[in-house]
Amino acid sequence: MVRLNRIYTRTGDDGTTGLTGGERRKKHDLRIEAFGTVDETNAAIGLARLYTTGDVDEALARVQNDLFDLGADLSTPESDQPQQFEALRIVEAQVERLEGEIDTFNVQLAPLRSFVLPGGTPAAATLHIARTVCRRAERFTVALMEHEPGKVSPVTVRYLNRLSDLLFVAARVANENGARDVLWRPGQNR
Structure with missing residues (x-):
């Protein structure tokens, strides 16, 4: 269980922040x-949830919890060395759950004939913001995988990729199941 007794610690005043194992890194x-961008994604989803209901809102609630798991995963570099604790990692079952939810929601939608512009309802507009932050x-995360080979789980990338699709x-x-989608019309304003 996480316990936060104080909100400010002053440890970041030098421009660094701590990873799960205690290592300090520049901000x-x-x-x-x-x-940090996973955290922004979570905040954007929180905003979107002000406008969502039903199955979509329930799925987003699960995602918000997963994103804390994903943040913990990314804040704990993978290592071949023995660790003092078992790191919290995103697992394939979480990716598979997203795929199932995508399939369930997509069944009710008409196939697209153009790209969708962000907008329509307030819920859709805020979900598009969350998608772009994701x-x-x-x-x-992909850049981090390349920068620190072997220290980032590839499941994190798969999760984020499926989340943006969701x-x-x-x-x-x-x-309204696509009825209020705003479709791109190439060259319309030439």
């Missing part, structure tokens, strides 16, 4: 960028 470190988290499909569901 602009790629690992910090990756899990894509940024994915880019940072957020897209959820936005279409929130747009």
Whole structure:
């Protein structure tokens, strides 16, 4: 169980932040960028949930909890050395759950004939914001994998990739199952 007695510790006043094992990194470190952007994704989903209901909202509630797991995963570099504790990792079953939810939501949607512009209902618009922040988290995580080979679980990237797909499909569901989707019309304003 996590216990936070004080909100400010002053340990970050020198421009660093701590990883799970106690190692300090600069706040602009790629690992910090990756899990910080996962946190931004979670906040954007929290905003979207002000407008969602039913199965979409329930799925997003599960995702928000998963994103804390994912942040913990990214804040604990993988290591071949024995650790004092078992690191919390995203597992394949969490990715598979997202795939099942995507399939369930997608069944009710008409096939797309164009790209969807962010917008429609407030729920859809905020879900699109969450989707784009999630894509940024994915880019940072992929860059981190390349920068620190063997120290990032590939399941984290798969989770973020599926999550952005889930957020897209959820936005279409929130747009009255696609009826209020705003479609791109190439060259319309030339």
